Amino acid sequence: MFYRPDESHGLRANPFNAIVVPRPIGWISSLDREGRANLAPYSFFNAVAYRPPQVMFSATGPHEHGGFKDSVRNIEATGEFVANLATWNLREAMNASSIAAPSGFDEFAHAGLTKAPSVVVKPPRVAESPVQLECVLSQIVELESPSPEQPNRMIIGRVVGIHIADTVIEDGRVLVERLDPIARLGYDQYMRVHDVFAMTRPRWQENGKS
Numbered sequence: 001m002f003y004r005p006d007e008s009h010g011l012r013a014n015p016f017n018a019i020v021v022p023r024p025i026g027w028i029s030s031l032d033r034e035g036r037a038n039l040a041p042y043s044f045f046n047a048v049a050y051r052p053p054q055v056m057f058s059a060t061g062p063h064e065h066g067g068f069k070d071s072v073r074n075i076e077a078t079g080e081f082v083a084n085l086a087t088w089n090l091r092e093a094m095n096a097s098s099i100a101a102p103s104g105f106d107e108f109a110h111a112g113l114t115k116a117p118s119v120v121v122k123p124p125r126v127a128e129s130p131v132q133l134e135c136v137l138s139q140i141v142e143l144e145s146p147s148p149e150q151p152n153r154m155i156i157g158r159v160v161g162i163h164i165a166d167t168v169i170e171d172g173r174v175l176v177e178r179l180d181p182i183a184r185l186g187y188d189q190y191m192r193v194h195d196v197f198a199m200t201r202p203r204w205q206e207n208g209k210s
Helices: 070-078 088-096 107-111
Strands: 026-031 037-042 045-049 054-060 080-085 131-147 150-164 182-184 190-192
Touching (some): 026 054, 026 070, 037 054, 037 070
Antiparallel strands (some): 026 037, 026 080, 131 150
């Protein structure tokens, strides 16, 4: 099939989310101006640079209760956030934290999670997560959107602190199998990342052969 995104695709559900997969989940914790914690998962998330290390997540559309989503509003106000790794063992808690609650609602408590103090930034970390990235705001990019009432905004953060559980490290390497992360697919589907394989990048030689 072929369709233009501004026209009907004729399917029961939007196929775009189901074909750009799997997508890492940015489980973002932040603080509002009053110091109240917020926690929310974002499926448009990834690492975007090594030096300095940077990550991004995108918030699409408005908050269900009006205005920008809490994570965006909080980060814009304070300039800090934490990206926590969503794992298989934490899948239900991650899903619980996605509730469309009013501002000021404590998703940590709602999901039964523990707030751990960060080292460099003020927002708390998810203590139960094996990896947390403390970030400071680098920039907010206004993406194309259908209208000002339905904004698409990309938040880019510079990583200033990295927490890794010792239990997932062996022989100087982080073992993905021990992290057991989950990723977002289309619709209401997720996947568990546990089937890992390696491929060595080919080296260029003068004769044009690898």
